[in-house]
Amino acid sequence: MNRNELEKIVDNLDTVFRGDAWHGPSVMEFINSMPLNVVDVRKPYSKYTICQLVYHLGIWRKFVLEKLAGNIRYDLVSEEENYGSEEDIQKANWPNLVEQLKNFQADLLDKLEEFDDTLLAKLVPGQDYDYYKLLTGLIQHDTYHLGMIWVMWE
Amino acid sequence: MEELQTTELDRIKTLLNAAFHGGSWHGPSVLENVKDIRPKTAGARQKGIHTIAELVYHMTTWRIFALKKIQGDADFDIKTEKQNWGNLKEIDDFEWETLQMELTLSHDELISSLAEKDDSFLNEIVPGSEYDFYTLLHGIISHDLYHNGQIGILKKMAPKSSKFNDDEDLSSSRYFNDGFDDEY
Numbered sequence: 001m002n003r004n005e006l007e008k009i010v011d012n013l014d015t016v017f018r019g020d021a022w023h024g025p026s027v028m029e030f031i032n033s034m035p036l037n038v039v040d041v042r043k044p045y046s047k048y049t050i051c052q053l054v055y056h057l058g059i060w061r062k063f064v065l066e067k068l069a070g071n072i073r074y075d076l077v078s079e080e081e082n083y084g085s086e087e088d089i090q091k092a093n094w095p096n097l098v099e100q101l102k103n104f105q106a107d108l109l110d111k112l113e114e115f116d117d118t119l120l121a122k123l124v125p126g127q128d129y130d131y132y133k134l135l136t137g138l139i140q141h142d143t144y145h146l147g148m149i150w151v152m153w154e
Numbered sequence: 155m156e157e158l159q160t161t162e163l164d165r166i167k168t169l170l171n172a173a174f175h176g177g178s179w180h181g182p183s184v185l186e187n188v189k190d191i192r193p194k195t196a197g198a199r200q201k202g203i204h205t206i207a208e209l210v211y212h213m214t215t216w217r218i219f220a221l222k223k224i225q226g227d228a229d230f231d232i233k234t235e236k237q238n239w240g241n242l243k244e245i246d247d248f249e250w251e252t253l254q255m256e257l258t259l260s261h262d263e264l265i266s267s268l269a270e271k272d273d274s275f276l277n278e279i280v281p282g283s284e285y286d287f288y289t290l291l292h293g294i295i296s297h298d299l300y301h302n303g304q305i306g307i308l309k310k311m312a313p314k315s316s317k318f319n320d321d322e323d324l325s326s327s328r329y330f331n332d333g334f335d336d337e338y
Binding site for chain 2: 005012016021022023024045117118120121129130132133134136137138139140141143144145146147148150151154
């Protein structure tokens, strides 16, 4: 069972989430030092709050988990599915949002242990791209939104 | 058994190109985000944040870093603020055009420099560092998109006028909702 490439992708996913990433700050480095008073502030130039973006980063991990479980129909289409309900994105819910993100990340890393490099060439159920694109895309998705969060935090 | 039909390095080149030109899974590429930005927006300074022009300079700088390392230059490093972010003054049409051209050229050179390499190259240690080229190339992609996310917000912070007319009063509408239904 060759899992050389998958392991490197998982390692990168983990590093960008909580490690010493090459590009700069990791997701958890940001979240751990985020003052609570900025997380639900709605800026005129951004459609989403930091709470919403943190929800968004978490729920796309759930998307990957659902796909790995073979769920063809699972998708994130509506605004609420993508960025959370009113209740989800309240400042008071911040600890739960962070916990949810961390749990999805941990579940995803655990789940990926079950696979090898053949996973990377498989098409994601219900989608027209493979797991290589999805997993590397998830890492890039993190850094893209981290950049946004950084500006909104300033 | 299913297998990917390309080499690992080819796949990374595809990711590099997608993050830069378009077709990434996560959303907009660097060029997709940058292409409609006017010089005044690129040079507009928000408190405590680098300008879009500086971010573009910075992305170019780190591509050149990667290129130098691929060429075997162990000593090349980016140390000073000026090396990292440039020493940019007024951003006019010419300056903005030049910054974008340099970014694109550095990208093309980076991709060209990988043409003769094979997958074993990814495990080689980057000269003058402690990490390998796999980390460096994925790092460039993440670095691009991290700053691209910043650019995505910064361009929305700029006044509406800058999108179409650089000569209008910038102070009148700093926070402007452009009404576009972005997917961020």
